[in-house]
Amino acid sequence: MDKIEINSLTLQELKSFMQDIGEKPFRGEQVFSYFNRNLKLDISELNLLPIELRKTLIDIVVVNHIDLLERFDSKLDKTNKYLFRLEDGNIIESVFMEYKHGNTACISTQVGCKMGCAFCASTKDGLIRHLSPAEMVNQVYMMEKDKGLEISNIVLMGSGEPLDNYDKVLKFIDIIHDEKGHNISLRNITLSTCGLVPKIYDLAKENLPITLSISLHSPFDEERMKIMPIAKRYKLKELLEACKYYGDSNNRRITFEYTLIEGVNDGEREVDELSKILKGINAHINLIPLNPIKEYNKERPERTNVERFQKMLLRRNLPATIRREMGSDISASCGQLRRRVVEKE
DSSP states (O other): OOOEEGGGSOHHHHHHHHHHTTOOTHHHHHHHHHHHTSOOOOGGGOTTSOHHHHHHHHHHEEOOOOEEEEEEEOSSSSEEEEEEEOTTSOEEEEEEEEETTEEEEEEOSEEEOSSOOTTOGGGTTOEEEEOOHHHHHHHHHHHHHHHTOOOOEEEEOSSSOGGGGHHHHHHHHHHHHOTTTTOOOGGGEEEEESOOHHHHHHHHHHTOOOEEEEEOOOSSHHHHHHHOGGGGTSOHHHHHHHHHHHHHHHTOOEEEEEEEOTTTSOSHHHHHHHHHHTTTSOEEEEEEEOOOBTTBOOOOOOHHHHHHHHHHHHHTTOOEEEOOOOOGGGTOSTTHHHHHHHHHO
C-alpha cells in the first residue's frame, strides 16, 4: 500500500488524517504550518509533536522533496530560472521574477505537456506525468529559501496545462492560500490554460477569485487549429462562451495571451476579428512577441510591429499591453531550458 504524501494534504485533510490515526485535529495544524509557513520538511525535527507521534508519522507517510539542480541568473533583469530534480529523477523548471510591486513565481504543474502547441518547447516530448500539490508548493518554497525573498504572486504558466491536472492544482491553490500556511491571496494567483472548456466551467463553479488567462493566439478557428491542437476539439465560440461565464460568475477580467507571429496573426484582419469576438467579455489582451524554437520555423515580429498591433487594438477599445520580457538571456520561456538539459542528459 502506497504511503500518503503528507505535504500534499490540505489543512482540512491533515486534520482528518490526524483524527484517523487517533490524534487531535490541532496536530494537523501544527504539521501544516511546519511545512507551509516554516518551510521545513524533516518530521523528526518537528518538536511541537510528541516524539512517539513523530516516529509514527515517519513510518506511515512520506514527505515530498525536490532538489535544486541549477539556477540561472539573468544579466538583463532580476529574473532567475530554476531547474529542480524530482524524487523520480524528472526535471521541472520554475522562474522567479523580481518586481517593485512584489515577487512573482511562475511554476510548472506537469512534467512535460500533451497539448502540442506548435511554438511551445514544453510539449515537444509529450506529457510524462502530473505534479503533486507538494511538488508545486515546493517550487515556491525552494525559490523563496534560495533568494531569501517572499513571493506574493503566483502564475501557473510553466510547463504543463494546469486544467489537465485539475484536482491537484486546486489542492495546490488551497494549500498556498491557507492563512495557516503561506496565506497568498487568491487574487494574486493566475492560472493559464490553452482552453479546456469543460474545466473552465468547473473552475468557475469553484468561485475562486483567481485570474484566468487564456492562450488565444488567433481569432480564427482555422488559424488557431494550425498552432493549437486543442482548437480542433473546442471551437472559439465554445471557448469564449466559457470565458464569459467565468468572468461573469467571478466578476473577474479575463486575460487573453496572444503570441504575435510575424506574418501569421499580426495583421489588421486579426484586430478586426478580435474586436468582434471579445465583445461583451471583460477582456485584457497580453501581447507576447514569439520566442522562436527550432521545431517551429516562424519569425519573431519587430518591436515596431508589436507596438503597431497594440495601437490598433487600443483604437478599438480593446485593453492591450505588451508583456515585458524577463530573462530572455537565460531561456526563461516555458520548457526551453528544461528541454535543453534533458536532451543533454
